[in-house]
Structure formats: structure tokens, C-alpha cells
Amino acid sequence: MTGIVGYGTKIPRYRIKVEEIAKVWGADAPTYKRGLNLNEKSVPAPDEDCATLSVNAALNALKRAEIDPADIGAVYVGSESHPYAVKPTGTIVSEAIGACPYVHTADLEFACKAGTEGMFIALNLVKSGAVPYALAIGADTSQGAPGDALEYSAAAGAAAFIMGKDNLIAELKDTHCFMTDTPDFWRREYKHYPEHGGRFTGAPAYFKHVTGAVDAILGKTNMKPDDFKYVIFHQPNGKFPVLVAKKLGFTEQQYLPGLLSPTLGNTYSGSSPMGFAATLDIAKPGDLILLISYGSGAGSDAFIFETTEKIDEVRNRAPKLRTQLDEHKIYIEYGTYAKFRKKILLPN
């Protein structure tokens, strides 16, 4: 058996409301709130980045896994906001959690899919017997260009999963990938903000790949939507995951526990992994969970997990995602947000 032995998340304490962003750009807040199902998003503090969110999420995963970090043989960090252009985030994370020096590490990048890419590799490395434990993290502190539609959703957060073979809290049942070359969103070298294809990000991009991955894994395993207790989709906003869930025949009871974007925003590589963590926080032993990521460029990874008896025992060892999301929030105005996100031009 291969699966998850521990999971942990980190969400910055700061939030900005959609109204606050819309006010600055003369935009219509209700259009974003109703149209995209977005109310507020997380904002990283000036001393937070992809590496700090990754470490703090991974330490929460270790609290749940209760393993010796030196036994982690591989660390993968998926992000599109790695702090350095050249120098791995994975070394910072491995050192901070105490996994060095006998560890393989790599930084992954695939728009919002980089987190599940790490999970896919970590699970398969453990399954192959190459390493006893592997850590996969999806973390981002993404930025949308000021005034762009992405500014209302680009948020910060991280989810970390430790994969192993024994004492599983969720067993991996199957995986499937669906990928094509589709230029719906990109950021060129040395550019600060990404560009996107507007409406092109919908049907031929998000919906085609998510639906393709779900159809493929259901066909491969001979399962149907109502066989699952929960489903988690990538959440670029609050609207797309709801539309695709309904189109595929999933119900609110299945997707709502993992739907975080209305009050979290899009945490890119952290998005569907964090929705999955929120679902593990409430799942009962024996629940089947379907997880589907999406990354522009474009592709989706699908995973089927089944929770075990052990889930009840470990979940309270670290903060739950909804606690991090809903409690102790600090609201900031656009000026503070612009300062935190270094959008203000300073001398030198």
C-alpha cells in the first residue's frame, strides 16, 4: 500500500476583500463576487514567500505524520513563485525540516498544477521502494497584474503531504493524467506578472483538461461520480470548480468541503492540494476522495484516495485548514496590500 502518512497547511493571516480591490480600479465588486464567486483572498506578509509557506506547512505535516524527518528521502516543491530564479526552494525546505543531507529534491513548475505533480512523483517514488518517505508541497504567493482580473484571485497558501507505505491515513487507489500543449496562461522570463488568454482559459483549457482527467480515471477504475464521498477540483475562482462539478454530475455535498476559493482566492500550486487537506480534516475512515488539479499550459492530474482508520487519530495534531482560513484574520486595505506585495515604487 502507498499513500499519505501526514498532511499540513499554511495560510497567511492577512486578507483583502474584493470590494477593496475593485474600489481602487473603479471596477464593479458585485460582478466579481457574483460572477466569479470570490469574496476575499489571502495576502502573504512581507516576510512570507513560497519557501516559508512550504516549510510551515511541511512542519504541520510532520506533526501529523510523527516520523523522523531524516527518513524523508525526497522533497518536491511545486510553485510558480519560487523565491529564486536559480537556487532550489527544496533545499531550504529540506534543511528547515531536518531532512538533509540524504534527500533528493527538485523544484517543480507547471502553473497551478505543480503541487500535484510533486504528489504524483512522491507517491510513485515511495511505491517503487526508492525512498521510505517522500514530501510533496504545493505553495504559491502569486501575483496578478494590478487592475487585471487575476488580481482579485491571486492568493497565497501551501499544502504539504508526506507519502509513505505504513500507517497510512489515506491510501492511494489510482492516478491518471490528461495533458496537451495549450497556451492559456504564461509568464515569460524576467516578467513580473503573467498574461492569460481571457475567455480562452475556460472551455479549451480548464474545462477540457479537468473533464478529460475525470472521465479517464473514472473509465480506468470503472467508477462513477456517486461512488465518491468527496471531490476536489482546482479553484482558479469560485465559479469554475462549481460549474465543472455540476457538469460531471457531482453534488454540493461532495465538492463544498474542499471549495476554498470564495474566501481564500486561488493559491495556484496550493489550490487543489489545500482543498484536499480541508477534506481530509473532516473525512471519516473509508471515504473515497477524488482530487483533480489543473495547471495552465495545460494539464490535469487525477488521484483517488481512500481514508483509513488512522485519519481520526492524526488530524488534531496540527491546525486544521478551516481554522487557518476562518479564524484570526487580519484585513488590510489596498495601500497596505500594495506595500506588502511590493507594488509601490520605492527609491533604489
Next chain:
Amino acid sequence: MQVPRYWREIPKRYRLEAAQCKKCLNISFPEKFSCPECGSRDFKTIKLSGKGKISTHTIIRIAPEGFNDQVPYGMGIIEMDEGPRIMAQITDCDPEKLKTGDRMIYQFRRIREDGSTGVIMYAYKFVPDVGI
């Protein structure tokens, strides 16, 4: 700070590694050449839990270079549950509301960067332990 010095201090800056005297069990952070209690030079490395309370603190309103975007912020001496007292920045809170005895917990944070082209330095900071 020079890169070699930052690199040398990674075990304590990242992981709160401390030195415990094998003779009298006193814990030093950072590690000392000899035990301040018994003078022994025989130590073992331990990892602090990262939990403690504010022993004393102040509010920084005029910050050194590289910290201007964070003022006002708390700076305090955190008494760790294992005994050592650590001077650290207190982040993620309204510093006006901090008081002696408040429970604090370790967080891994960005400390400073060497300009826009240099190395980024990470280390421990403390935040109020509110269960998130």
C-alpha cells in the same frame, strides 16, 4: 551579513538547534564553547520545541534597513519552554497588543535579502500561538 556566516548559522536559524550539556543538562542557545552552569564542554545537539512565552518586548517603529516595510513590529525575548531565552522578531500581529507572558510559537520566515540580487536569508521568528 556575509553568505558564509549565514550558512554556518543555518542549523540554529532554521531549526532552533541548541546545545544541551551532557553533564548538568543545561540548554544553551546559541551553543556555547563551555557550559555556563558547570563549565563542561561535552554537549549534545537538541531541537527546541519552538514554544515559549514573551519575557520582555519592545515595539520597533524606526527599523533598520530592510525592515522598513514591516514597522511597527514587535521585538522580544522569548523564554522557550525548555529554558533558553531567544531574542527574536514577533510577527503577524498588532504589536500594541503584545504583553509579557503571551504564548508564542516558532515560524519560519524571511529575515532579509541582500539587495535585489543577493542571497535571501531565512530564520525563526515568533508569532502569537493562537492555534493556526
